[in-house]
Amino acid sequence: MVRVVIVGATGRMGRTLVGCARQMQGVVISGAVDRPDNPSIGRDVGELAGVGAIGVPVSGDLSLALAAGAEVVVDFSDPASAAGNLAACAGAQVAVLVGTTGLPADIEAHATRAAARIPVMIASNTSLGVTLLTALVRECARLLPEDFDIEIVEAHHRHKKDAPSGTALTLGRAAAEGRGAAFEQAAVMGRTGLAPRRSGDIGFAVVRGGDIVGEHDVIFAGTAEKLTLSHQATDRAVFARGALQAARWLAGRPAGRYGMSDFISIRTGA
Ligand code: NAD
Numbered sequence: 001m002v003r004v005v006i007v008g009a010t011g012r013m014g015r016t017l018v019g020c021a022r023q024m025q026g027v028v029i030s031g032a033v034d035r036p037d038n039p040s041i042g043r044d045v046g047e048l049a050g051v052g053a054i055g056v057p058v059s060g061d062l063s064l065a066l067a068a069g070a071e072v073v074v075d076f077s078d079p080a081s082a083a084g085n086l087a088a089c090a091g092a093q094v095a096v097l098v099g100t101t102g103l104p105a106d107i108e109a110h111a112t113r114a115a116a117r118i119p120v121m122i123a124s125n126t127s128l129g130v131t132l133l134t135a136l137v138r139e140c141a142r143l144l145p146e147d148f149d150i151e152i153v154e155a156h157h158r159h160k161k162d163a164p165s166g167t168a169l170t171l172g173r174a175a176a177e178g179r180g181a182a183f184e185q186a187a188v189m190g191r192t193g194l195a196p197r198r199s200g201d202i203g204f205a206v207v208r209g210g211d212i213v214g215e216h217d218v219i220f221a222g223t224a225e226k227l228t229l230s231h232q233a234t235d236r237a238v239f240a241r242g243a244l245q246a247a248r249w250l251a252g253r254p255a256g257r258y259g260m261s262d263f264i265s266i267r268t269g270a
Contacts, residue, residue, distance in 0.1 A: 002248045005031035005070040005094075007085060008077030009058055010040045010048055012159075013099065013236060017074060018049035020240040027248050031065030032058045034077075066092035072251040074243055079103045079162070083110040090114035097121045097247045099239070101166025111257065119253040123260045124166030126242035130216065131260040133231045134174045137218050140229065141178025148220040148227070149197065150175045155207035155215040164189065164204045171218050172202050214239075 004021065008014045009032035021029050032045035038060065046054030059065055062085060066073070072095040075085050079102045087110065089096040096114070098107075101124050114120050125131070141150065152175075154168040164172075176183035179200075186202045188195075197203070207215075214233040219226060233239065246263045 001028045002026060002251045003028055003030035003069055003071045004244065004247055005029075005033060005062070005065045005073045006045070007033045007062060007073060007075040007081075008100070009045050010034045010038055011076065013076035013240065014045075015049040016236050016240040017076065017244060018045050018054070019051050020237055021244055022046070022051045022054070024241070024244055027244050029054060029056050030070055031068060032056050033062045033065050034058050034060065036060030062088050063092070066094050070094050072097065072247045074247050075100055076243070079107075082107055086110045086114040086120065089120075090117045093118060095119040095247070095250045095253070097123060097126075097243060097250055099123055099126055099243050102162030103166070115255060115257045118255050119250045119258060120256070121246060121250050121258040121260070121263075123243070123246065124170045125214075125239070126246060126260060127231075127233060127238040128242055128264060129231050129233075129238070130167055131242075131264055133216070133218070133229055134170055135261065136229055137171050138174040138178040140218075140220055140227065141175040143178075144220055144222070144227070146179065146200065148222040149201070149203075150179075151203040151205065151219045151221065153205045153207070153217045153219070155209070155212045157211050157213065158209050160208060163206045163208070165206075165214070165216070167214065167216055168204055168206075171216060172204065175202055175218065 006014050006017050021027050040058050041060050044053040045056050045058050073089050074097050076099045111120050152168050154165045173183045188201045188203045216231050218229045249263050
């Protein structure tokens, strides 16, 4: 059994992770962490997740959960806490999967530093389908002529904070890689007013509303034909199951950086 600590344990993803872990072989929730001022501190995380008590109270202190024999941390919490969580995991020699999105630009430096000591995975989307979609987008961008314009449309629930989604940005980076283009120069984050399309742009459009779990369309629009690669998540359990499976795998790896494609061994050809 791999002992997993969930950070962000009382949130939407945290509760889904706890529920999924109950049904999965080879993982056990050994710790549950949330903000120290969270009103659910001290309550059993299984009860909060609706699966009945599992004997794990929500704690406000990651270091205590790490010290209690954790083997991997699964962090779906807040972008501002990711760097500190990486450092704490590195200090405790515990592997970490960060699923939080909207991470600050300097997270790469923190992740690289931690990865010298522990296995680190930063995954903006932990579903099998989006991992495969990312590989397909890279390949389509590589194969299609450059007059196929690339546009990415994503939709999420009304509570989502970051935009465009981390997944949309990952898909955009994959498209830019396939084209051999610099993502930062190609990316156009929404258009308004007079905003004609430049050749080579990768455009992003964002929809927020209701309880949409997560939808991503990557459009390759050519002349007289259009190819759309599309993924829809209808239940956040797909992210939770993928994250727990990847975390179980990550716990046994040597120190270093890993991605979801390493876990499911997709050969992208890139
Ligand atoms: P949420 O707001 O429902 O939950 C976040 C939880 O983190 C809350 O309980 C909050 O109290 C807690 N938190 C905030 N700061 C904290 C801190 N410093 N330490 C510990 N806990 C803290 O959000 P959510 O919908 O569960 O999403 C969480 C994150 O996961 C977001 O960044 C979201 O975009 C991302 N996400 C990623 C994937 C993926 O596949 N990688 C899928 C869904 C959501």
